[in-house]
Amino acid sequence: MSALPLDVITAGARAILLANGCTTITSDRDWPAAVRHYREMCAKYPDYAKGGGILQDAFRDAEVALTAMYAPHPDDLAVDRFALAMKAKLAAKRAEGYGGWDDPERCSIALLYQLLAEHVAKGDPVDVGNFAMMIHQRCERIAPAEKEVDR
Known part of the structure; x- marks a missing residue:
């Protein structure tokens, strides 16, 4: 996983969720912990990002897209x-x-x-x-x- 700032990955994941019609988003204070948990699980279980849950998909997609933006070729x-x-x-x-x-x-x-x-x-x-x-x-x-x- 990349080392993107938590606020960046959080904003990306939220945008993806909203774009996919998910309107029930947890409070702002819960997002950084959710991102940290996602990264810990990916580090511990390499297949975790393949997950299938809406949050896992949003975090993975946001991290992939935003890493490309923050790490230019x-x-x-x-x-x-x-x-x-x-x-x-x-x-x-x-x-x-x-x-x-x-x-x-x-x-x-x-x-x-x-x-x-x-x-x-x-x-x-x-x-x-x-x-x-x-x-x-x-x-x-x-x-x-x-x-x-x-x-």
């Missing part, structure tokens, strides 16, 4: 860290006066392709990510630059 964490690096680089470049990638009148898609290729050659994955994002946000696909573009 390493992919999600990596994307979050990469996005922070991208935002920092974009902010630094804005402070230097760069901008306009989102305006086709100021910055052609051909120029974005060219800049992407140049930054792949330079080797900075954050710059490559930023140019790929700009192309993505224009609903374009990455294509090789056909010729040099005037800046």
